[in-house]
Amino acid sequence: MRRLGARRERGWAAAILGALALLALLPLAVQRDDVLNFVFVTLLSITLAQSWNIVAGYAGQVNLGHAAFFGLGALTARTLWIGGAPLAAALAAGALVATAFALLIGVAAFRLRGAYFAIGTLALGEILRTTVSNVLPEISTLPTAAIATYRLSQRYYLALALAALSVVTVALLSASRLGLGMQALREDEEAAEAAGVGALRLKLTALALSTALAGLAGGLFAYYHISYYPSHAFSPAWTFDALLMTFIGGVGTLHGPVLGAILYVFLKEYLALRWVDFHLLIFGALFVVIVLLLPGGLVQAAARARRLLAR
């Protein structure tokens, strides 16, 4: 059973990476910016959802302060990049700062369990957001030289690379000893500890991986936008988006967050044409139904449907 699951995960990883490889050809075939922007947002969402999935889906720690790490990555990368640092270095620094902050607060936050961990991280995220919006109230705009050389395709390929990186990370993790330990932790912390799983070390590892990816996604966001308020990258909406996409797709699976992100972005863009924020009413309600009736999300629904058809 376990092996079968692992084989299926590998199949999904190959399918998703294949699809991403095909998307690399898209800018050659389609010159329209709106299409590329749409795919960009989807790719960014996949990375964000997948990063949240590592700590919440695999290690079972519902982190409601995820936006803080996205925001720290964005802030660090933007500041360094505008200051003249090479892009790769700026992105890496963003990921590093996000991870360092995560490890710093993780030691304290992981003393809290369950709901207390969730609301504790929510509060930490809000502390950071309020502070950033007070210290940096001005809008951040790229220098004119950078705007003149702005190429959407560069952003697009970076988004593609990060989405692939997030999928590969989760695929490797889910098959590894480390990932199995995290899942044991998620199912029953006491039992896992008794079986020799070091809970705190594993939780911190999951948080570090998760926040490094979130920091990179934040850096991508900072590289993409010509101007935005620095505090916007710290908005709790980033956490909520990641949570919705992951849960609707299927939390704790490789392909769930990817499917969830595609569906989420697609419906969000489609519904926004008629009614701003309408998608939140639908997704909020859908999310409640999923938690109550279908905790495995769309992935579980598909598995059930398959079983019914096979009968």
Add this chain to the structure above:
Amino acid sequence: MSVLAQQLLLGLLIGGLYGLAAAGLSLVFGVLKVLNVAHGELIMLGGYGTFWLVTLLGLDPFASLALVLPLALAGGLALYWALFGFVVRADEETRVKNSLLIGFGLALALHALAVRLWTADERAVVTPYGGAVLGVGGLSIPLVRLLSLALAFALIAALHLLLRHWRWGKAIRATAEDWQAALLAGIDVRRAYLLAFAIGTGLAGAAGTLVSIGYSISPSIGLEWTLKALIVVVLAGLGSMLGTFVSGLFLGVAEAASAAAFGGPYREVAGLVIFVLVLVLRPRGLFGR
């Protein structure tokens, strides 16, 4: 000096509402072990209830409480039957996690609905006596806010007495203490859950009314009030309604003090820092058992 005293006084006045907002959340969390993060959205809806009653029917905002409170109680019953009643069937750890997620989805949906119904604008209820001020020794006390504080205290005191002397109040407390023992003693635990949830929602509605009178409401105040209520609940611990009220007052004053010391925008940060510190250092809270 008098500026500082005035700021602290205003902090004390809003602190009463923090206490009231937290009382409902604390009751629900303590009894059902369900953490409803849509509590702030329920407060927001209560505020809009008053807003509608005042603008459409011309009611006095304080009198609207007589309608909003029962309506919110009924809303609580409906929410319990539709959603949270399913959550309490699970074991405690799953209960907390699922209720958190459900509350979160509910919060998003209610927020979107409120934007649709009332637009995203900030609103406040206007009364002819809204500007009245009581002058005491160089301090000016807005009458409306003073009345709100008094009402908040009256509601909490009433809840305290209900829990202490009413038959079902005792049943609710017994269930909070140990639901299995309560069940063995012949208490209808499901009904105690239902009552506690309805009362908690009713208190949220009442808090919304008071918020809309002395302060302002908009669809996005939900998260803010949920956080305030959570801070107070964590600060007070579970099990003492009067302790919750006192902790609410304390949060109001602490916010005002930090706003005076570091500047207005940082008033939120003070509460959140207190929250994280208490969570990590004394998870039982100050008044918790």
